[in-house]
Structures are given as C-alpha cells and as structure tokens.
Amino acid sequence: MRPLVFAANWKMHVGPPEAREYLRAFFAAGEIPHERAVWFFPPAVSLEAVAQNVAGHRNVVAGAQDIYWEAKGAFTGAISAPLAAQAGARMTLIGHSERRHVFGETDEQTGEKLAAALAANLQPVLCVGETLAQREAGETTAVVTRQLVAAFAGHSGKRHVTIAYEPVWAIGTGRNATPKDAAEVHRAIRGWLKGNAPAVVPFVILYGGSVNLKNAAELLAEHELDGVLVGGASLDPRGWAQLVRTAVA
Numbered sequence: 001m002r003p004l005v006f007a008a009n010w011k012m013h014v015g016p017p018e019a020r021e022y023l024r025a026f027f028a029a030g031e032i033p034h035e036r037a038v039w040f041f042p043p044a045v046s047l048e049a050v051a052q053n054v055a056g057h058r059n060v061v062a063g064a065q066d067i068y069w070e071a072k073g074a075f076t077g078a079i080s081a082p083l084a085a086q087a088g089a090r091m092t093l094i095g096h097s098e099r100r101h102v103f104g105e106t107d108e109q110t111g112e113k114l115a116a117a118l119a120a121n122l123q124p125v126l127c128v129g130e131t132l133a134q135r136e137a138g139e140t141t142a143v144v145t146r147q148l149v150a151a152f153a154g155h156s157g158k159r160h161v162t163i164a165y166e167p168v169w170a171i172g173t174g175r176n177a178t179p180k181d182a183a184e185v186h187r188a189i190r191g192w193l194k195g196n197a198p199a200v201v202p203f204v205i206l207y208g209g210s211v212n213l214k215n216a217a218e219l220l221a222e223h224e225l226d227g228v229l230v231g232g233a234s235l236d237p238r239g240w241a242q243l244v245r246t247a248v249a
C-alpha cells in the first residue's frame with residue numbers, strides 16, 4: 001500500500017474543549033493504519049490542546065493554519081512560526097486560498113511565510129490553486145506556476161515541503177475536481193519542482209476541495225495524489241476516522 005496523508009483543516013471551527021472531545025472520539029475508532037499519516041490544522045487557540053492530545057499517537061501531528069513571517073514583535077493578533085512551534089505545531093499551512101482571497105495575502109507574502117516556517121523548523125504545506133475564471137480561461141498551470149515561483153523564490157536548500165493543490169472553485173462548494181483534472185495539475189507541479197526546486201524532497205502533493213466520504217476512494221485511486229486536505233468533511237470525528245481508513249484500490 002502506498003503511504004497517504006489525510007490532512008484536516010478545521011478552519012474557524014473547534015475550540016480547545018471541543019478539540020479534546022473531538023480527538024477522544026476520533027481515537028476511539030483505534031490507531032490509524034500504518035502507512036497513513038493524519039495532520040490536524042486546528043485554529044490557533046486549539047493548537048496546544050490538539051498537540052497535547054495527539055502526542056503518543058503514531059503518525060498524527062498538529063499544524064498551524066497560518067503564520068506571520070516575523071518571528072516576534074508588535075504585531076497584534078498575529079502568530080509567528082516560533083510561537084506556533086511552542087504550542088506544539090510541527091507544520092503549517094501557507095497561502096491557503098482563504099488567506100489569499102478573503103484576507104488579501106499576496107504571492108510574495110507566501111514566500112516570506114514559507115521562509116519563516118522553514119527557519120522555525122515547521123514543515124510548510126504550501127497551498128496553490130486557480131479560481132474558476134482562471135480555469136475557464138485556460139490559465140490553471142500559469143497561475144499555479146506563478147504561485148510556486150513566488151513561494152520558492154530564494155529557497156535552494158534541501159527541504160521537506162508539501163504542496164496542496166486546492167482549486168478555489170472546489171473549496172466548500174461540493175464540486176470536487178475529477179481525479180483526472182487533479183492529476184494533470186499534480187503532474188505540472190511535480191514537473192516544476194523537479195526542474196526548479198530539485199532540493200525540495202520529497203514532493204508530497206495533496207489534493208483539496210470538497211473531498212468527502214463519497215469521493216475520497218475515487219480521488220485517492222489516482223496515484224498522482226499523495227493524500228487529501230479536507231475542510232468540511234474533517235469536522236465530524238467519526239466521519240473523519242472513517243475517511244482516513246478509506247480503502248484505496
């Protein structure tokens with residue numbers, strides 16, 4: 001069986017007591033299968049509760065949903081990579097489409113954040129993806145490449161970076177990319193990384209956007225997908241416990 005990553009992005013849901021209760025219910029289903037990894041991205045206030053409650057469970061880690069690029073200082077409301085690490089984060093999402101499209105984060109800022117994550121030993125999970133208008137205009141590869149170029153500008157060291165391909169039109173809409181569509185973009189990302197960031201190993205590339213119990217098996221049967229990044233369908237602990245056990249052909 002090939003190794004697969006199941007990443008849960010809780011977005012602005014699940015406070016600390018709810019997180020403890022969630023994990024109790026999630027682990028009641030048993031330890032996760034050997035070759036699978038589960039990454040939880042809770043809101044910052046719940047990070048420590050999640051990190052503490054996944055400790056000791058094999059292949060399960062906590063990560064931040066976002067970080068600020070400065071390490072410390074007068075930046076009210078922001079959370080730096082070292083602070084997230086102190087709370088128990090081992091990784092962090094960078095450039096999630098909601099950061100880009102709701103909060104106006106730029107490509108350049110994702111580059112700053114990627115550098116800050118690496119400096120603090122947080123594994124970055126860089127999110128890329130096109131809008132519906134961009135897809136319909138045939139600009140998908142160009143947009144994703146532009147996002148990769150900006151994020152990786154100036155990084156040549158040997159690093160573990162995960163990429164999450166999350167087409168904006170598929171997030172929270174119930175309309176997932178087909179396995180074939182996702183695979184095509186994953187191949188383009190892999191090709192770009194091989195040519196332009198060969199020291200970034202390994203290339204784990206996740207797909208995100210309306211993944212659920214109904215479509216996970218079909219998506220994961222596509223070998224270009226090394227796992228999934230899931231929003232809505234990760235909020236119910238029992239459903240998520242089932243999803244991470246999806247039988248994959």
Ligand code: 13P
Nearest residue numbers: 009171172209210231232
């Ligand atoms: P949904 O699974 O709710 O579509 O969200 C996807 C996502 O944005 C994960 O980061």
